[in-house]
Amino acid sequence: MTVPHVGLLPAGPRDAISDVAGVTVGHCTLAEGPVQTGVTVIRLHPGDPFREKCLAAATVLNGFGKSLGLIQLQELGTIETPIALTNTLAVGTVFNAQVREALQGTPEMGREWPVVNPLVLECNDGYLNDIRAPSVGEEHYRRALAAASADFARGAVGAGRGMSCFELKGGIGSASRQVKVAGEGFLVGALVLANFGRLPDLIVAGRHLGPALVRRRAEGAPEAPETGSIIAVLATDAPLDRHQLRRLSLRAGAGLARTGSVFGHGSGDISLAISTAERPSYPPPPSGPLRRQLLDELLDPFFRAAADAVEQAILDALFAAESVTGRDRHRRQALLELAPDWAKLADGR
Amino acid sequence: MTVPHVGLLPAGPRDAISDVAGVTVGHCTLAEGPVQTGVTVIRLHPGDPFREKCLAAATVLNGFGKSLGLIQLQELGTIETPIALTNTLAVGTVFNAQVREALQGTPEMGREWPVVNPLVLECNDGYLNDIRAPSVGEEHYRRALAAASADFARGAVGAGRGMSCFELKGGIGSASRQVKVAGEGFLVGALVLANFGRLPDLIVAGRHLGPALVRRRAEGAPEAPETGSIIAVLATDAPLDRHQLRRLSLRAGAGLARTGSVFGHGSGDISLAISTAERPSYPPPPSGPLRRQLLDELLDPFFRAAADAVEQAILDALFAAESVTGRDRHRRQALLELAPDWAKLADGR
Amino acid sequence: MTVPHVGLLPAGPRDAISDVAGVTVGHCTLAEGPVQTGVTVIRLHPGDPFREKCLAAATVLNGFGKSLGLIQLQELGTIETPIALTNTLAVGTVFNAQVREALQGTPEMGREWPVVNPLVLECNDGYLNDIRAPSVGEEHYRRALAAASADFARGAVGAGRGMSCFELKGGIGSASRQVKVAGEGFLVGALVLANFGRLPDLIVAGRHLGPALVRRRAEGAPEAPETGSIIAVLATDAPLDRHQLRRLSLRAGAGLARTGSVFGHGSGDISLAISTAERPSYPPPPSGPLRRQLLDELLDPFFRAAADAVEQAILDALFAAESVTGRDRHRRQALLELAPDWAKLADGR
């Protein structure tokens, strides 16, 4: 069953964040009994991320979360490590792994040069995963990094292994959209770590399937507060500046809302937007460069692409995920296991 | 044809912002030839708004707009005038009208007391209305204020007279939702001034009708950038503090996104959230009061109600509006004129 | 008695915001009996401000104020009118004056083009001025605009006519600093409308003179809450982008703090930062320009210059102002009238 295409813009060739040239993704998945967790890493280009930074910005839609590195990202508008995704309590260890790697590659760091700003984003996979056990080690970050490729798995893999979405199995999803402005083509890609939502709220490509799915589900699960989260990473090859990227990152919220989220109180809903078009180098050149910059008046198609790609990436996570059983026999069903006939379900109340 | 009910929460008796006890709305409509504009006023309670302020907060989803009074509202978290809605270029005049009224009722103002902070929110109705002509006078604000009632018209009235929404006729819409937490019932009401969106993007209650409507529309209108705006005012009788109201106001964006908006570059998308439960008095009492406050853990149903009420209020504006012809024979069709059979239209691409 | 020079950077030739090439300032002063108020206008270049916008950003240190135009300025990062300063209750009228002027010069406005975003900043001069009387008319804005010049008066003139600062006579002040980075010279200029502070807190160039001045003052004025405000406008000819300008605008707060302000609760403390180096044109060219941009690593001298220029401009306002008597025989003494021997006063408690 294929994922329905949302919106009016065409997808890139992979319908994935790696349609943005240079971007690769790697996973390290831990799946054994009560341990259902992992690490996912996004590399923005093949070079040294500290010496070739990308411009970036972030929006915190709801901040019930422990993601690291956003304070500096918001001030400086740059990213200087691979982007790591993992479970909430593993962020300290992945911080350490990123520091270790950066120190090894950069003898000047902590001496004449400033120290690296690790960027570790997280969701809480504690329903399926025994999050109290410190399963994630530094080596899992390194394995995910080494595995980075333009072709990568989605669903219950990497950091997405233990995640839940609309009380179904969530995880990693990705998508992309092509944008044409002023006669020139650009790409906007999204990758999400989807771990949010209550089943009654689920909207699939504009169809409010939640109520029908609730009726079908045998167990009659009790109403639960939304305690999940989503991390949405947007990348584009268009020359947006930091001010424009901040505005772009907000539009992830529009895509998220169209799947049924209201950015719940207990949710850590965070989005990044990154441009790979300009890469400020460190140490900086003696004086400022000429930078190409997209006209503000051409932003609308990018806003549309960002919202659509995030909505599509969430659907991708739901459709790609397999059912998973974790700690204490907790189980999250795949959407396609619960509703292989989803396309024929009645929507609404 | 009735408006479809969105979401799983019940509406209040009027399905309007005036379901929140004490809230009333008045219009003054100017509709003659090229003049298609007006003023709408929301009163939060029957008392003097300067002597009995309401707690409030705001979110600027996209700030291409000229609304007045938000800087102080965001700092102090209070509202001290009626909330006025009008066209973009009339905000100076309505500011003057609010100042005049406040000075008359408050001899201490500008002497021992601080001066009032007028709150005037706007959208640009220049497609239908000759916005270059200064049609709105101070008396129109006063008439709208005098007309305030719990029962009020919606659609192409008051400030909504000249507004466009998804290239159809927009204007004033309203809705409400009932929330039950900890055994107690509360109301969340919304009023919108809807003037945003491109037709291809329109989603009606989860159904992406835009493409079908574009095909039907005779004129084959050219693709236009989104230059409109929306003002969304949320009111609740629950005791939310200013910090919680700020979080609530953001959720208007979720409802807005579900109708097809991506908060366009040229849009002034602003939402307020107001609690009528506590009314700090001026001059203040000698020491601080005991204030009841909703637990953060009970916020989720309010977030849901805010998103649903805003989505519903936008649909209300579209369904209530009549077609209007204004300056230079510009015309905006009512949704129900273009598609009385909207419920049977195919959705998606 | 000359104003002491603060900080280690040299001033520009005028020690005024007009040291930034192209920037001019004009006043219209109303001073008759209880009417002690006016309008000050800053022009950023001689061209049409709507067709040649300047990049800009703002910081609201404390938002108890009614300034207009900041919402759009913060979203788009551009200024498209002259910057107007006036008293709090005159902002509606000056908004109208700016709209009228922009409509006259731009027939496309409100038709194919968006409407202008007036930028009107204010402080409350109600202690000296009868602010309840609507003394400021649209023609006073036009006169101030017509008077704009690189050489302009300071002290109790224009919008500064009725302002108080540290319970002394405040008003308009200006200063500039030269910055040399990467072998190239730039200017940072500041203009303030200074209307804040309590006398006991006054620090003059690092010397806490407030307590000594309180003792000297005959009347033994009662302790008053801080209800004033300051508007600080920073301009530079260096190519800072909008993200950098936002960071620069915050540094006005450092200069302000060094004169004794703590950004009081009742204060509308707002700063703008503007670069005249790049001027995005409207309507925009078909595709994005190459823009020169200052390296982030070179920002520190600009931060220093911004703080120093704001501190210096506040002192300039205090030293340049003459004593003024206004409504109800209220009088504000000039600093140099109260303490011509200020340089010899003991500081501290």
Place this chain on the structure above:
Amino acid sequence: MTVPHVGLLPAGPRDAISDVAGVTVGHCTLAEGPVQTGVTVIRLHPGDPFREKCLAAATVLNGFGKSLGLIQLQELGTIETPIALTNTLAVGTVFNAQVREALQGTPEMGREWPVVNPLVLECNDGYLNDIRAPSVGEEHYRRALAAASADFARGAVGAGRGMSCFELKGGIGSASRQVKVAGEGFLVGALVLANFGRLPDLIVAGRHLGPALVRRRAEGAPEAPETGSIIAVLATDAPLDRHQLRRLSLRAGAGLARTGSVFGHGSGDISLAISTAERPSYPPPPSGPLRRQLLDELLDPFFRAAADAVEQAILDALFAAESVTGRDRHRRQALLELAPDWAKLADGR
């Protein structure tokens, strides 16, 4: 030589953050050869911080830093761990230590309850300390926590061991101020980790001593960009809500500016403000409590106290610190070693 008292408000009995009842501070200091670093912990009350949270808010004056926990703190307005201060690259390890401690004391965590939000604030002590070596272990956090007391050392201790301030020896400083409003007395306390500033900028209690100190210093150190940081923690026993605490936290910037900082580009300048008056419990009671809240109109003395206490705490760090020699024979002189006669030095240029 005692530290000069700044401002007009009286200090509390200890002139320390522990004047706020219940607040205690502990250090663990590592000082051996090239290892000059440590951990400092602030406890807000003797109870379990997860079950009795304090209301809090934060301001990021400049975000070049890696502090953890601020995203959730800004969203929820609560603190649920001790506040840990350490060096930049140790935050991952101290995060892990806080998680381990919270899991041990809370079996429900990561099961029915959400997981803890560690709060770890940092500055870069890499000039004196070999920050590339991972010297700080989890046990050092636990030792600092165990050592917490109302009487605590200041200067080159704990997290302050390796810090530099104005190119002199910095570190931990503390101060407090008494506030009387509406007939009732309150305390505002500050603790800083001071690691910022260039010597030429130093202002001591309003006296610009930097230039004189530069001349005296033998080595004629080259001009260096500001790459340091400051963490400022404000605590009060007054019942401020989260909105008021956010405003209070900004005023740390006023105190910081008065010592000569302009919030440099390379600086991680972060302030927290905490009220110990109300302690929301977890799990929450069935419905919301009545909360006492300070009137906004009474905030000014608290703003003043916050600015003064932060300025005083920075001076305290400078006056309390001893000279330290660290890695590669780098040495930072104590202010009182360089200028025991500081009170007689000429100020200004």
